[in-house]
Amino acid sequence: MSGDFKDPREPGPALRVKALEELLSAKGIIDPAALDVLVDTYETKVGPHIGARVTARAWVDRDFRQRLLEDGAQAIGEMGFGGMQGEDLMFLPNEPGVHNMIVCTLCSCYPWAVLGLPPTWYKSAPYRSRAVSDPRGVLREFGVDLGNDVEVRVWDSTAELRYVVLPERPAGTEGWSQDRLAAIVTRDALIGTGLIRAPDGAGAPAP
Amino acid sequence: MSGDFKDPREPGPALRVKALEELLSAKGIIDPAALDVLVDTYETKVGPHIGARVTARAWVDRDFRQRLLEDGAQAIGEMGFGGMQGEDLMFLPNEPGVHNMIVCTLCSCYPWAVLGLPPTWYKSAPYRSRAVSDPRGVLREFGVDLGNDVEVRVWDSTAELRYVVLPERPAGTEGWSQDRLAAIVTRDALIGTGLIRAPDGAGAPAP
Amino acid sequence: MNGLHDIGGMHGFGPILRDEHEALFPEHWECRAFALLIAVIASGALSMDEARDGVERMDPLLYLRTIHAGESYYWRWLCATEILLERKGIVTAAERHNSRPGAGNVPAGLALSCLKAEDVPERVARRGSARLGMGAPAQFSVGDRVQARNLHPEGHTRLPRYVRGRTGRIERDHGVFSFPDTSAAGLGPKPQHLYLVRFEAAELWGGEPGPGAVLVDLWDDYLEPSDERDT
């Protein structure tokens, strides 16, 4: 019957990828060394620390925040960030009474340039199916319990625009440096499935 | 991970059915001998020959045809047929310019009392998904090419009503006995995925 | 429930594979799974609505294998039977696992009547209609234009996704039937009228190569009046 990929007559994915890579290399369409660099880029260079730094700056720099909300790609370009899967970028500011959350129901679009590659759960059926129809239920699974007075806006990435949540700065972080602020920004907060809480003793002066 | 039923730690269906049957029997809820009779009933007694006999009679007996279209369950009761999955029954007459076809998109409802248990293809994704949205394409796969002037009515069995197509009597079968007519009625014609054609030499007198 | 079972109008499953010589029950367990569920329903332990609900709650992957990858259809019946007997406390997972009855027994209040072999012929041939012997006000009449509501219940429903929000016409009033959404959830029959509703193919799917319609049986609670003009 059709389609059982565990059919023992079918080669596994490792062999299939290897065959394709060798064929495309022989045909001069790809350069295996470029694949190495691509992998290294997303394993070591592009990741949620970028989103954390952008967020921290937006928290302390009002003009930057405004530029970020007007043209996300342009603004993060000032910081040396941007590129693939972040060419057209909108930052979605959470505010009192409004919570934003991103999803891609049709595939797994994600703002790589700001967050790196997505976690498995973001690409899986339970999140993709329920984020649009039951966002409050999804958020509860992440430990986020929003009151029914809070409006939840879910952004389904159906086109080439990429969305990132700009979380609210937690109370008790007044006077923190951008580095210290960046350290408390989580990937889930930038997806909209988490909130940022200042750690214990947040109000104390920086050490 | 969830739900791979080929997990070797899980017993296969044969063991699972056996366990359930023994437990329910021990609890006095089922009688294994009744299961034997149920299986025998649908293997040897109830099948598409019933629909074929009903159709043949409707072709030769105008009053019966009318009663059949008014109340299918009542009319086939006259012939000693009817019962489970045929309690509320509508026969759908094909006519010049109108072709009927049955499906159950949500599960696999089927007029057992008239056709027996359905074939696998009727219960499978390709038929269930496309019968409602591309009936002409489905019919072409069955070798039935309807002109675009023919209206196709697809009956999706979402409730306890059961539908059966009443095919058109083919030309060249004038004067045939009910038995001879019944022999050319196919299961697919009663589902609406086939047409009935008189065999070669149909016009000749019965041997 | 917006599940994989609600498959009308989907693409991508390839050609219809037919085997004109297939056996009714290729493997022995399949005929037992078939008869077992019928006997359990005959006992009064569960209803057809509940059985369908059980199928819908089986694992989506196994469900897909039974409709697309050649696994036996009767997996659905087996899973539904297991799921529902467990939900009702009639056969627990532990009992299944140990293959022997536990200390508990059938819950009190379930008046079950075992279907005996000698009663099978009568049971199979019983001609009683599924209509309920009670009245209920009909919201609609034959000829009315109706719109299927845009409902997305998490439980069992017999309102296919492909008709939700679409406009059709009442072709026939079938009478008063039990309502599957409440019946499957153990909330009673909520008796109401069931209608045959005709949806033009063009209304459901956009352009079509020729005239066509899909006829669907829908309950009062699935429908609202439509103010769309006739086409």
Added chain:
Amino acid sequence: MNGLHDIGGMHGFGPILRDEHEALFPEHWECRAFALLIAVIASGALSMDEARDGVERMDPLLYLRTIHAGESYYWRWLCATEILLERKGIVTAAERHNSRPGAGNVPAGLALSCLKAEDVPERVARRGSARLGMGAPAQFSVGDRVQARNLHPEGHTRLPRYVRGRTGRIERDHGVFSFPDTSAAGLGPKPQHLYLVRFEAAELWGGEPGPGAVLVDLWDDYLEPSDERDT
């Protein structure tokens, strides 16, 4: 295409399973499958729209395993790459099977440029917008009430089933973009305006526990004016 991938609003997949310690590429082949598709797109051999179309045409059972049963996500990329390179005649099934290039070569007319290792950083960091540098008449303006068309194309589309037939409001005009439905089918970019459309949760799903909306990017061809009153 009404495929399994169009999963917004479905039920039955259970809880969200998270592993905070998962590796980016648990198996080595996954990182190669990832980089391979990116390099093939960079070569000009295929577009993102085509890549998505390829994923949608993989076998539904394997697709489901990658979203529900723990099989690697990168199966989708691998299958899409295979399907599309075969469709375009760049790598045939026979070549894959034999693991060596056949007599034929890359079809004439495809001007491919191999992405070199030293060009990867520039490629990854390139900031050009996906907007097309051309005008197109805009059918709608910010504030307009629109209805998503009830389309059921058999090919690739980015119009999710859950918004079809539903009414929303244009929140933003993103400018002119390539149209995925034609682009993925090799019929050209059909440049047109792309809008951010806001659908109230109640409009999409019925009753909701609190205020909410889903915001979706939709092209002109997916939309028609709505005469529904404001709510």
